[in-house]
Amino acid sequence: MPNNSIKSFGFDIYATSLDHLPTHHQTLVNTINQYSYCVAQNDFEFKNALQKSDVLLPDGIAIVAAVKFLNKIKIKKIAGADIHEYCLKKLNKNHGRCFYLGSSEITLNKIEHRLKLEYPNITVQTFSPPYKAIFSEQENEEMLTKVNNFKPDVLFVGMTAPKQEKWATEHKSKIDAQLICTIGAVFDFYAGTVKRPSKIWINLGLEWLGRLLKEPKRMWRRYLYYGPVFILDILKLKFSK
Template sequence: MFLPARDAFPVETRRPYRMNRRPEERVKVLGGEMDLVRPEEVFHFVAGRIAGGKGAIVANHNLHSLYLLQKDPQVVDFFKAAELIEVDSVPLIFWARIVGRASRRFHRCTYLDWRNDFWARATKENWKVFFVGGAPGVADKALENIRRDWPTAQVESHQGYFDVTDGGAENEAVVARIKAYKPDILFVGMGMPRQEKWLLENHKKLDPCVGFTVGGAFDYEAGVQLAAPRWMGQVGMEWLFRLMADPERLFTRYCVEPWHLFGPAMADARRALARQLKPGKKKNAVPPEAAYRRATDLALKP
């Protein structure tokens, strides 16, 4: 059993402009914190921030980002700054479920999964979107395809092959262009961790907007990369499709880096076992579904 999306509740019952997390939503798995939210909850959060004239950073975790957390302090700082952290990995969702977290497949949140719903919402709400990333010409082709499907979409872009040095002339020119456009939403697709570091350094220079890191999303939009069938993503096999399509670039990411997460995985398993063996556990404790509903009622209480 699962609860209806937040948008199913009357507007007056919601707290605006901030994430109303249930205890089950923010979890720590494989050394990183993340939010077990569905796409409609992400859009609700985004709409609230925009309506309130406030900015935010929306990050996403996968096995690669969790590996980078161990290696790069700037990546750690980025995820600390993020107000919402999506889960972009079905294997990660499966592991969270194994160690006792309330994760489900519908908690996978990635651009390719919520693309259609996002652009439908963006055109309805008249959100202005700016994309920075991709090779020269790629973003232009991506925008052409988006405008074909959603003619009223307000979206502009800048290629991602520029000197991102903080304070450098090229970087400041890109920041100035974004500021002049005044987007509600900023998509940054420069690959991990370059996009995370750039957004961390530059988001504070912009007028309030909601910044997302989206990786190669616009490469897929432009057709320069072939996206895996969505069913492969839903069953946790998208990584295999991508590895077969680009083995030279992705072999280390998919076949070597996960072994570095063995330590955090064992820590997860120990914590899960400790929760199960916790003394004083009542046999007639509140059933999980009832506790879930109770926590949600408290979160949505005006």
């Protein structure tokens, strides 16, 4: 089990603050929420990627509640947006380098523009891979070459789950970056192409409801279907002991 993590419902969940992220070796950071947990139950490759994480962040109030219910331990929700902000502040302080891999050229251009204003000490490079389910060997090599030629301190991968987690896990040993973070929707949040729910929703533990109300057609299944599925699974784990 990774340091600073707790074993719960089959995964090693990160249980402390981001200030304790491991720095002595290459670190792959993924996140887990109720939706990704449910999807992983029927996708072995995805489940394997999450279980192989060096750090698996509890990105959702349901995950936090499940750990408390099963392990009687209180942990704090850490979203992809949180690790993103944490890394940017640290990189800006240290004049570091980061690479954004994923999303569209429009989104990446908006990210670069905002970074120049908010974190002027960071050197950044981006690449938009083809929008497809499976990359060819040549496309994978192109992505790896662009990242490794730049040698970022942090690589942010935003290809949506579960593709991003599978890709990062498969290619981790070939990536020349100290920290690899799969953060999906954060690319759009930071670029402003998708608005994240306000701090009020987040602080109340209702970010999921804010996203559901903003994008009901896209989000209803994630929360209204997989929410009860996740709760039922956790209850089974609790009372089957």
